[in-house]
Amino acid sequence: MQPFTYARPASLTEAFTLAQQPGAALLAGGTTMVDLMRGDLTAPSSIVDIGHLNELAAFDTSGPVLRFGALARMADVAEDATLLSAYPALAESLQLAASQQLRNAATVGGNMLQRTRCVYFRDGVSACNKRVPGSGCSALDGITRDMALFATSEKCIATYPGDWGNALAAFDTSVEVSSASGTRTIPFAELHVAYGDDPAVETTLRRGEIITAILVQATPAGRCSTYLKVRDRQSYAYAVVSATVALEMQGDVVQSARVSLGGVATKPWRSHAAEAALTGVTLNEQTALAAGHAGFADARPLAENGFKIELGARAVARAALVASKRI
Amino acid sequence: MPDTLPPETPLLVTLRVNEHDHPLALDPRTTLLDALREHLGLTGTKVGCNHGTCGACTVHIDGRRQLACLVLAAAAQGRDIRTIEGLSDADGALHPMQAAFVAHDALQCGYCTPGQIMSAVACVTEGHTRTDAEIREYMSGNLCRCGAYPNIVAAVRDVAQQKAA
Numbered sequence: 001m002q003p004f005t006y007a008r009p010a011s012l013t014e015a016f017t018l019a020q021q022p023g024a025a026l027l028a029g030g031t032t033m034v035d036l037m038r039g040d041l042t043a044p045s046s047i048v049d050i051g052h053l054n055e056l057a058a059f060d061t062s063g064p065v066l067r068f069g070a071l072a073r074m075a076d077v078a079e080d081a082t083l084l085s086a087y088p089a090l091a092e093s094l095q096l097a098a099s100q101q102l103r104n105a106a107t108v109g110g111n112m113l114q115r116t117r118c119v120y121f122r123d124g125v126s127a128c129n130k131r132v133p134g135s136g137c138s139a140l141d142g143i144t145r146d147m148a149l150f151a152t153s154e155k156c157i158a159t160y161p162g163d164w165g166n167a168l169a170a171f172d173t174s175v176e177v178s179s180a181s182g183t184r185t186i187p188f189a190e191l192h193v194a195y196g197d198d199p200a201v202e203t204t205l206r207r208g209e210i211i212t213a214i215l216v217q218a219t220p221a222g223r224c225s226t227y228l229k230v231r232d233r234q235s236y237a238y239a240v241v242s243a244t245v246a247l248e249m250q251g252d253v254v255q256s257a258r259v260s261l262g263g264v265a266t267k268p269w270r271s272h273a274a275e276a277a278l279t280g281v282t283l284n285e286q287t288a289l290a291a292g293h294a295g296f297a298d299a300r301p302l303a304e305n306g307f308k309i310e311l312g313a314r315a316v317a318r319a320a321l322v323a324s325k326r327i
Numbered sequence: 328m329p330d331t332l333p334p335e336t337p338l339l340v341t342l343r344v345n346e347h348d349h350p351l352a353l354d355p356r357t358t359l360l361d362a363l364r365e366h367l368g369l370t371g372t373k374v375g376c377n378h379g380t381c382g383a384c385t386v387h388i389d390g391r392r393q394l395a396c397l398v399l400a401a402a403a404q405g406r407d408i409r410t411i412e413g414l415s416d417a418d419g420a421l422h423p424m425q426a427a428f429v430a431h432d433a434l435q436c437g438y439c440t441p442g443q444i445m446s447a448v449a450c451v452t453e454g455h456t457r458t459d460a461e462i463r464e465y466m467s468g469n470l471c472r473c474g475a476y477p478n479i480v481a482a483v484r485d486v487a488q489q490k491a492a
């Protein structure tokens with residue numbers, strides 16, 4: 001771990017000032033940040049600890065817009081009674097993420113911004129454009145089983161790992177960010193960027209900006225929703241693939257559908273193709289699976305991750321059938 | 328942490344551990360795990376992976392289980408920290424969960440055990456013990472290389488039932 005100075009601002013205003021300094025990084029629950037610093041995968045010169053700022057920890061799931069303070073803890077949001085009944089997909093995405101110890105520390109804001117688990121990025125030595133821009137990508141001709149099939153580039157093929165972000169992508173979500181120079185709202189689909197020339201750039205956040213809240217437009221589809229996570233072991237593992245499906249049903253017929261995919265893209269991935277394939281159809285195993293396959297029609301498999309197409313399609317199908325029964 | 332790095336200005340941090348305040352002068356990089364073990368001599372909390380993956384370093388912070396290897400000591404100021412050393416009564420009587428681990432033989436080498444017990448105590452307090460499946464799910468953040476899992480689940484179930492009775 002490289003040396004850094006540690007500051008604990010007493011207020012959000014003070015945090016804005018500190019966060020603007022060159023080399024500054026925010027610390028919320030620390031479960032990503034401490035690990036990245038210990039591996040020298042990131043080396044901020046100053047740490048601005050906002051973890052204790054309670055004004056950012058509240059959340060309210062009852063109104064026309066669900067509002068999650070950026071510092072709300074994953075464990076608390078995961079057990080919110082309203083969320084469990086009205087938006088089960090969102091609650092499940094948190095329940096199935098990490099472990100209870102991590103969820104007690106980790107924040108919903110920090111969770112969205114966690115970095116890839118690509119082994120070549122994490123090992124600290126392999127060539128990796130994300131860690132050392134311009135050094136190359138070891139994954140391209142390395143082990144590609146865990147890599148992405150959507151929004152990849154010549155420079156980076158790593159998956160985005162966050163369960164909560166992957167589930168939020170299915171909803172009308174936006175992110176409220178503030179800094180010393182004001183407040184703005186970013187549509188969630190524009191928070192993470194597909195990798196362009198520099199895979200080290202992962203979000204559209206500007207220097208000094210602090211996420212204050214995550215906003216989700218209330219929808220009746222929330223109730224008919226689920227987050228299905230497929231893992232290499234039964235618990236406490238990242239998704240090999242995941243599917244979020246939220247439906248509005250009339251009898252057996254899908255009125256509207258929202259679908260997002262995890263473990264398969266370099267950013268949270270909403271699948272408009274799967275949504276279109278579900279809309280207006282009578283839902284059964286065949287139509288659900290057809291929608292799953294539609295979601296992967298544009299997938300670009302690599303040497304070892306082609307299996308995720310069929311696995312992901314079936315995950316979408318099963319999630320749709322589970323969601324449709326939650327009326 | 329290599330000692331070739333230039334010495335940093337120490338941070339003055341007071342940690343409240345097992346109901347005692349400990350003023351410390353720490354390098355800002357010090358984790359809570361290192362502060363407990365290296366500065367306070369509380370070696371009951373174990374270092375396993377130092378990456379958040381194994382649960383050996385589980386402690387309670389303000390009554391909630393967390394991983395000491397992923398918390399900066401500086402960030403734990405003003406919080407109420409409890410370690411395995413603070414679990415038994417002042418007279419040395421074992422906490423019911425410690426007694427249950429003994430009764431159910433819920434360990435082999437014992438390395439993961441302090442973390443398992445701290446996690447298990449919290450698991451019962453949280454109420455995540457309604458079924459064995461729920462116990463397994465909510466204890467999945469604690470790995471045991473010796474594979475004592477069935478007996479660990481039995482110990483947790485036992486304490487949860489004692490509490491309910």
Ligand SMILES: Cc1cc2nc3c(=O)[nH]c(=O)nc-3n(C[C@H](O)[C@H](O)[C@H](O)COP(=O)(O)OP(=O)(O)OC[C@H]3O[C@@H](n4cnc5c(N)ncnc54)[C@H](O)[C@@H]3O)c2cc1C
Nearest residue numbers: 028029030031032033097098106107110111113163211379
């Ligand atoms: C062993 C292990 C297993 C895990 N398994 C899973 C899993 O299965 N699924 C899953 O989704 N996650 C998993 N995680 C990741 C974990 O959920 C994240 O580390 C956590 O959610 C990050 O939140 P934090 O508050 O600790 O963030 P921090 O580590 O404090 O911060 C993370 C990043 O976000 C930035 N940041 C934090 N808050 C703000 C803010 N308000 N505004 C702007 N920037 C901010 C920080 O500067 C940093 O770059 C796992 C982690 C570990 C260690």
Ligand code: SF4
Nearest residue numbers: 118128129137156157
């Ligand atoms: S896939 Fe991305 S993160 Fe992984 S080695 Fe290549 S550039 Fe680095």
Ligand code: FES
Nearest residue numbers: 375376377382396
């Ligand atoms: S040492 Fe902290 S989780 Fe392994």
Ligand code: FES
Nearest residue numbers: 435437471472473
């Ligand atoms: S008893 Fe040996 S690791 Fe659990």
